[in-house]
Amino acid sequence: MTATAEAPGEAPRETPRKTTAPPHGSDGRARGPRAWRSRLCRWDVRYSPYAFVAPFFVFFAAFGVFPLLYTGWASLHRVDLATPDRMEWAGLHNYARLLDDDFFWNALGNTFTIGVLSTVPQLLMALGLAHLLHYRLRAASFWRVALLTPYATSVAAATLVFVLLYGRDYGMVNWLLGAAGAGPVDWQSGRWTSQLAVSSIVIWRWTGYNALIYLAAMQAVPDELYESAALDGASRWQQFRHVTVPGLRPTILFTVVVSTIGATQLFGEPLLFGGAGGQKGGAAHQFQTLGLYLYEQGWYDFHLGRASAVAWTMFLILLLIGAANALAARRLGKSR
Amino acid sequence: MTTTSTASTGPPAPAARRASPGRAPGRAERRLAGRQLHGGPLTYAVLALFTAGSLFPLVWTAVTASRDNTRLARTPPPFWFGGRLARNLGTAWTDAHMGLALGNTLLVAGTVALGTVLFSTVAGFAFAKLRFRFRDALLLLTVGTMMVPPQLSVVPLFMVVAGLGWTDQLQSVVLPTLVSAFGVFFMRQYLVEALPTELIEAARVDGANSLRVLWHIVLPVARPAMAVLGMLSFVQAWNDFFWPIIALTQENPTVQVALTGLGRGYVPDQAVVMAGALLGTLPLLLAFTLFGRQIVGGIMQGAVKG
Numbered sequence: 001m002t003a004t005a006e007a008p009g010e011a012p013r014e015t016p017r018k019t020t021a022p023p024h025g026s027d028g029r030a031r032g033p034r035a036w037r038s039r040l041c042r043w044d045v046r047y048s049p050y051a052f053v054a055p056f057f058v059f060f061a062a063f064g065v066f067p068l069l070y071t072g073w074a075s076l077h078r079v080d081l082a083t084p085d086r087m088e089w090a091g092l093h094n095y096a097r098l099l100d101d102d103f104f105w106n107a108l109g110n111t112f113t114i115g116v117l118s119t120v121p122q123l124l125m126a127l128g129l130a131h132l133l134h135y136r137l138r139a140a141s142f143w144r145v146a147l148l149t150p151y152a153t154s155v156a157a158a159t160l161v162f163v164l165l166y167g168r169d170y171g172m173v174n175w176l177l178g179a180a181g182a183g184p185v186d187w188q189s190g191r192w193t194s195q196l197a198v199s200s201i202v203i204w205r206w207t208g209y210n211a212l213i214y215l216a217a218m219q220a221v222p223d224e225l226y227e228s229a230a231l232d233g234a235s236r237w238q239q240f241r242h243v244t245v246p247g248l249r250p251t252i253l254f255t256v257v258v259s260t261i262g263a264t265q266l267f268g269e270p271l272l273f274g275g276a277g278g279q280k281g282g283a284a285h286q287f288q289t290l291g292l293y294l295y296e297q298g299w300y301d302f303h304l305g306r307a308s309a310v311a312w313t314m315f316l317i318l319l320l321i322g323a324a325n326a327l328a329a330r331r332l333g334k335s336r
Numbered sequence: 337m338t339t340t341s342t343a344s345t346g347p348p349a350p351a352a353r354r355a356s357p358g359r360a361p362g363r364a365e366r367r368l369a370g371r372q373l374h375g376g377p378l379t380y381a382v383l384a385l386f387t388a389g390s391l392f393p394l395v396w397t398a399v400t401a402s403r404d405n406t407r408l409a410r411t412p413p414p415f416w417f418g419g420r421l422a423r424n425l426g427t428a429w430t431d432a433h434m435g436l437a438l439g440n441t442l443l444v445a446g447t448v449a450l451g452t453v454l455f456s457t458v459a460g461f462a463f464a465k466l467r468f469r470f471r472d473a474l475l476l477l478t479v480g481t482m483m484v485p486p487q488l489s490v491v492p493l494f495m496v497v498a499g500l501g502w503t504d505q506l507q508s509v510v511l512p513t514l515v516s517a518f519g520v521f522f523m524r525q526y527l528v529e530a531l532p533t534e535l536i537e538a539a540r541v542d543g544a545n546s547l548r549v550l551w552h553i554v555l556p557v558a559r560p561a562m563a564v565l566g567m568l569s570f571v572q573a574w575n576d577f578f579w580p581i582i583a584l585t586q587e588n589p590t591v592q593v594a595l596t597g598l599g600r601g602y603v604p605d606q607a608v609v610m611a612g613a614l615l616g617t618l619p620l621l622l623a624f625t626l627f628g629r630q631i632v633g634g635i636m637q638g639a640v641k642g
Contacts, residue, residue: 052462164610
């Protein structure tokens with residue numbers, strides 16, 4: 001502000017550019033306060049970007065990057081929950097134990113099956129819903145907001161009501177099954193039934209969200225493509241199949257990756273679905289996920305080192321997913 | 337877009353002729369073209385079915401919260417509201433610490449949303465419009481860790497929090513979530529397009545320093561995206577689950593921790609459990625009825641950009 005009054009305008013405009021150094025050097029010696037100001041301005045342009053990103057990166061390094069790396073370090077140690085400051089070198093012992101533990105493989109398998117059971121129907125339904133939302137509708141925003149409402153419901157609140165719905169003796173699902181002539185199902189105790197129930201909570205919470213993401217991508221598909229397809233006599237199904245889906249391919253890939261990552265870390269739904277002993281994921285660990293297994297190892301069996309090893313195993317899985325994604329994206333790019 | 341297509345397909349004259357008188361037929365064509373079609377009755381029926389499915393568990397939460405425990409242990413399950421809603425809500429408020437939990441969560445989610453918006457806007461602006469060394473590498477690092485789940489850092493965080501004696505204190509859940517890689521990326525993507533570089537240059541010519549540029553030029557442009565990011569961060573912080581379960585206990589819980597206590601048998605009365613779930617969800621549902629369109633817009637916007 002004061003600079004406008006004083007500086008003839010040339011100096012500040014020049015400062016960001018690289019060529020300014022020599023004139024300013026000579027200029028600065030001659031007239032003190034103006035040189036000081038222009039030097040300040042140069043510093044401002046050069047260093048303020050760092051000041052702007054610094055607060056973020058301080059927190060990010062302290063609570064994002066450091067813990068991630070330190071988890072790997074901790075996974076090579078024996079660490080007791082009661083004395084988390086005492087670490088005893090253990091090499092790869094934690095990993096060896098992990099690979100020896102049937103419950104680890106069980107949790108890995110459960111995470112996979114629940115992931116498939118929840119992700120596939122969720123994304124297919126979301127795609128269909130997005131197609132419907134893409135029509136010209138009355139009360140268009142009402143449908144969108146209503147379908148997104150489950151997203152606002154927390155994992156805990158959602159799971160509590162689903163536990164009641166899936167109740168063995170008085171649950172509404174079993175009552176409906178009974179009305180349809182089928183026998184009551186003990187949802188929690190069976191492997192498949194419990195995994196279906198847990199998956200249904202995930203599906204309920206995330207279908208609307210993914211539908212909106214698909215809808216946004218559909219709106220970005222140019223109208224001309226539909227017009228020319230219609231002129232070529234393509235039916236609505238053919239338009240969906242040959243215009244919409246190819247246009248959505250990157251978005252579909254994106255949602256698959258995000259949902260897969262979400263499925264890998266699934267935790268709250270099975271924990272609360274299991275009630276009092278939820279960290280076990282059922283009496284026979286029938287719906288224990290990797291997230292629950294980590295929690296049980298660390299905070300019920302007091303082995304923070306082993307919990308870290310589980311965490312880094314999950315990290316490895318995520319890296320594999322990321323690599324598969326990159327590969328798929330590249331193939332996608334080639335096919336275009 | 338249209339110019340390129342006419343240029344590639346053929347001589348401009350017929351294309352122009354088709355465009356000018358063809359306004360009415362053009363619309364008819366478009367109506368044929370699927371996307372502009374009005375939804376038929378079947379569309380509405382399916383949407384209504386899914387909407388009912390989306391809303392039913394929430395309505396039923398309220399229904400069961402208004403009954404008593406013995407009614408919930410009978411078939412058929414209740415379909416309509418009973419008269420005990422106020423009493424159950426009161427019990428959940430005091431016995432299950434839901435009152436304390438709501439206050440705590442409001443504080444935590446509010447702080448996290450504010451912090452996320454502030455830090456993300458400033459850093460997002462720098463990434464979008466300023467030049468500095470390592471900019472692209474730092475951005476790549478940020479985006480690359482965007483999807484790292486909380487499980488991967490929970491053990492060291494716990495060791496730090498336990499070492500500092502912060503167990504059960506709210507700063508232990510606020511600090512780790514105060515900044516978000518997604519937020520920085522979101523603001524950056526918005527500002528790259530929404531903020532004209534000439535505007536910044538003009539301000540610099542007028543002698544404005546970086547702080548003034550930030551305050552007078554970036555913030556007004558960024559405001560809509562900041563509002564959306566604030567709402568999304570608030571929802572996320574409100575529903576944050578894994579880390580609070582580990583860092584906090586029932587003595588000083590957030591809503592999710594208190595609900596977990598309820599779900600794991602802390603209170604045996606099912607109706608009170610559901611009243612707690614209702615209390616923990618109502619504030620966000622209220623926000624959704626008020627700002628639902630903006631939140632929907634934000635998610636869709638983030639989807640296209642991301």
